[in-house]
Amino acid sequence: MAIEFREVTKAYPDGTVAVDELSLTVEDGTITVLVGPSGCGKTTSLRMVNRMVEPTSGTVLVNGADVRDADPALLRRGIGYVIQHAGLFPHRTVLSNIATVPMLSGWDRRKALARAEELLDTVGLPAELGTRYPAQLSGGQQQRVGVARALAADPPVLLMDEPFSAVDPVVREGLQDELLRLQSQLGKTIVFVTHDIDEAMRLGDRVAVLRVGGKLAQYGTPSEVLRHPVDDFVAGFVGRDRGYRGLSFLSAEDVRVEEVPTVRLGETGLVAAPHWRLAVNDRGEPRGWLAPESGVDGPLAESDLLAGGSLYRRGTPIRGALDAALSSPASLGVVVDDEGRALGVVTASQVLDVIERHPEGVAAT
Numbered sequence: 001m002a003i004e005f006r007e008v009t010k011a012y013p014d015g016t017v018a019v020d021e022l023s024l025t026v027e028d029g030t031i032t033v034l035v036g037p038s039g040c041g042k043t044t045s046l047r048m049v050n051r052m053v054e055p056t057s058g059t060v061l062v063n064g065a066d067v068r069d070a071d072p073a074l075l076r077r078g079i080g081y082v083i084q085h086a087g088l089f090p091h092r093t094v095l096s097n098i099a100t101v102p103m104l105s106g107w108d109r110r111k112a113l114a115r116a117e118e119l120l121d122t123v124g125l126p127a128e129l130g131t132r133y134p135a136q137l138s139g140g141q142q143q144r145v146g147v148a149r150a151l152a153a154d155p156p157v158l159l160m161d162e163p164f165s166a167v168d169p170v171v172r173e174g175l176q177d178e179l180l181r182l183q184s185q186l187g188k189t190i191v192f193v194t195h196d197i198d199e200a201m202r203l204g205d206r207v208a209v210l211r212v213g214g215k216l217a218q219y220g221t222p223s224e225v226l227r228h229p230v231d232d233f234v235a236g237f238v239g240r241d242r243g244y245r246g247l248s249f250l251s252a253e254d255v256r257v258e259e260v261p262t263v264r265l266g267e268t269g270l271v272a273a274p275h276w277r278l279a280v281n282d283r284g285e286p287r288g289w290l291a292p293e294s295g296v297d298g299p300l301a302e303s304d305l306l307a308g309g310s311l312y313r314r315g316t317p318i319r320g321a322l323d324a325a326l327s328s329p330a331s332l333g334v335v336v337d338d339e340g341r342a343l344g345v346v347t348a349s350q351v352l353d354v355i356e357r358h359p360e361g362v363a364a365t
């Protein structure tokens with residue numbers, strides 16, 4: 001179900017123009033992220049989709065139909081809405097919170113609660129939490145319940161207003177992963193609001209950058225916005241380190257992978273060698289590094305090795321290759337195949353060569 005804004009303007013009664021002639025289309029089954037500084041009209045734009053705010057002029061269409069022609073209560077039942085701090089009802093249990101919309105839609109209580117239990121699992125929460133009250137959950141758990149509640153009636157459209165901004169960065173990343181996983185199964189049409197550009201780039205199929213005054217500055221894929229910001233405002237907003245962020249969109253495919261001397265766990269009689277050796281287990285998976293000039297008398301054990309260094313998988317973004325090289329005690333980034341077996345190594349300077357050549361042809365998005 002596509003969502004279309006056609007020259008939508010919202011001026012509040014005090015004269016504040018929150019949204020100014022916004023035109024953009026959110027394609028069916030995709031995530032569009034609205035991103036921009038505080039007060040640029042993100043929440044107002046979102047709320048015009050479910051008629052919590054009415055436009056001053058212009059039209060919002062959901063699935064080709066003008067939302068003005070829909071009954072607001074019915075419209076909202078078909079559109080999931082998730083907000084910061086989850087907005088749960090404090091005096092209702094978790095299950096009863098999740099079952100809210102199905103009950104409003106006339107489902108019987110048993111069926112609605114059964115659906116709620118299923119959704120707890122879908123969003124990765126244990127069944128025991130169902131009988132608790134929101135205040136007895138962590139912030140991240142509350143947000144998951146908020147997502148479950150929005151999904152309860154299986155709406156084709158989800159509106160999410162800074163749903164993860166109240167939780168710490170680690171929990172937030174978990175929630176983002178969960179949302180991407182759910183989306184790959186559910187294929188909803190999602191409008192997601194954030195002021196966090198990294199979150200926008202991570203989640204969005206397309207990203208709409210708004211500026212204060214409610215004007216759309218740029219609308220495109222994350223890669224387009226990062227590589228070709230239309231003006232200084234967008235360039236500034238996507239950040240000074242956008243060269244580094246842009247690495248997410250270059251593939252590591254072009255980095256030459258070198259062979260590396262390897263040793264096997266359990267191998268005996270290892271004499272010292274002048275170079276680093278990569279230790280692998282019986283399956284060929286990297287387990288660590290044997291430092292130069294170290295020999296091992298007995299069978300090679302993990303305790304003889306220097307751990308450390310992230311791994312990256314062939315064909316993944318080049319950022320992973322650079323991280324692997326920079327984090328390796330041997331300064332050699334280990335590349336593995338889909339089964340996790342070591343294929344070889346790359347150096348940071350080989351990765352940087354590829355980045356510096358910056359061939360547009362290796363864009364991976």
Ligand SMILES: Nc1ncnc2c1ncn2[C@@H]1O[C@H](COP(=O)(O)OP(=O)(O)OP(=O)(O)O)[C@@H](O)[C@H]1O
Nearest residue numbers: 012014016018037038039040041042043044045195
């Ligand atoms: N009910 C209202 N009456 C008057 N002005 C309003 C009202 N709601 C929002 N505004 C103004 O409209 C502009 C856009 O507000 P909006 O809440 O859409 O911004 P936002 O991008 O969601 O900001 P934030 O990132 O801080 O949530 C702001 O200047 C705000 O003060």
Ligand SMILES: [Mg+2]
Nearest residue numbers: 042043044161
């Ligand atoms: Mg807002």
